Amino acid sequence: MISRIDLRGAAFPEGGIDRDLLPRAELDVEAALEKVRPICDDVRHRGTAALIDYAHRFDGVTIERVRVPAAALESALAGIDPAVRAALEESIRRARLVHRDQRRTDHTTQVVPGGTVTERWVPVERVGLYVPGGRSVYPSSVVMNVVPAQEAGVGSMAVASPPQAEFGGLPHPTILAACALLDVDEVYAAGGAQAVAMFAYGTEECRPVAMVTGPGNIWVAAAKRLLKGRIGIDAEAGPTEIAILADATADPVHVAADLISQAEHDPLAASVLVTDSEELAAAVEKELEVQVGATKHVEDRIRPALSGRQSGIVLVDGLEQGLAVVDAYAAEHLEVQTEDATAVAARVRNAGAVFVGAFAPVSLGDYVAGSNHVLPTGGCACHSSGLSVQSFLRGIHVVDYSREALAEIAGHVVTLAEAEDLPAHGAAVKARFDWKVPPSK
Secondary structure (H helix, E strand, O other): OOOEEEOOOOOOOOOOOOHHHOOOOOOOHHHHHHHHHHHHHHHHHHOHHHHHHHHHHHHOOOOOOOEOOHHHHHHHHHHOOHHHHHHHHHHHHHHHHHHHOOOOOOEEEEEEOOEEEEEEEEEOOEEEEEOOOOOOOOHHHHHHHHHHHHHHOOOEEEEEEOOEHHHOOEOOHHHHHHHHHOOOOOEEEOOHHHHHHHHHHOOOOOOOOOEEEOOOOHHHHHHHHHHEOOEEEOOOOOOOEEEEEEOOOOOHHHHHHHHHHHHOOOOOOEEEEEEOOHHHHHHHHHHHHHHHOOOOOHHHHHHHHHHOOOOEEEEOOOHHHHHHHHHHHOEEEEEEEOOOHHHHHOOOOOEEEEEEOOOOOHHHHHHOOOOOOOOOOOOHHHOOOOOOHHHHEEEEEEEEEOHHHHHHHHHHHHHHHHHOOOHHHHHHHHOOOOOOOOOOO
């Protein structure tokens, strides 16, 4: 069901492990760009009419308006299962605890007497939050998008999620209920690239936003890439992925269950085990057969995901090589199930989120750990972070110098301006003084 890659005995260059040796799905976002470009252009020019047409074409629903009525949000919240509501409320509470501690404070540095630089943290004015609605329902993604934006102080936010034929062209009612719980009353029945274009260009119903965040399929990722610059984005999130670094102390039942948990998202989901124990690898393979046979979504998601080129068991010589492999892989979710897992996890450099030990499965982070589950995929964790309060803040430097403070450093400004052959830069300083600028000390 799942392939093996044996790296034992392999010699790796000083720069690290070749990422091409590791399991990874092929996602051609560049090719998808040409398919989403006309969709985005159509939304730009026709607005709501285009969104209504795409709802019929892609989602099989007939709608008259894209914005979800306030009554539908109220009805969804009133009708939600009490247990689901309680779980969402706890998810929100824990997410607020974590994200509230991520808030930034303004800081002023006195560089010299009379000269200060203040860094102000200013929230994005308006954001569009995308919540997927394909094979599964993701009210948890409402929480993960909205909570950090609210804690950052974003003043205006809108949520978009695909219309569902089963619910009269509205997004899934659990998604609507989650929005209502979070006091988000601007929600749109729009999915895919067309939703991103709606946020970027605006329509008769939806004002343009400054930034779009949230996970989605390849069409959402392509639209984000196409429109980046007009809008800020969090990341081009692709199919979910889990990597597990485990040794002989790991329980194969836990490992197999966790690999399956992410495989059930999508046939392109990636499930990777990195281990130095051939005995564990064999036990996990056997356990996968047992557990897969007893779960849901086997043929349409789990089996294709586990047997795809993006998944596999990677055999390594030891912990050091295992750490090198997971750092090269840079997983969205990384579990560490080893002896002294806390110490091992502290050495990980590249991961969207790290889950330590036998009792911190990725599923915990998906819902109620308090962490954020909107994370970089496709190896992007080597340079990008998951969604946080910081994602919605901009640092602005405020420079405040007195006449005396400028005079004291003016010579250096003029010297550097002339070194760069930009004499007008120096002249802008000289113009403020009625004497020749003395050389700076």
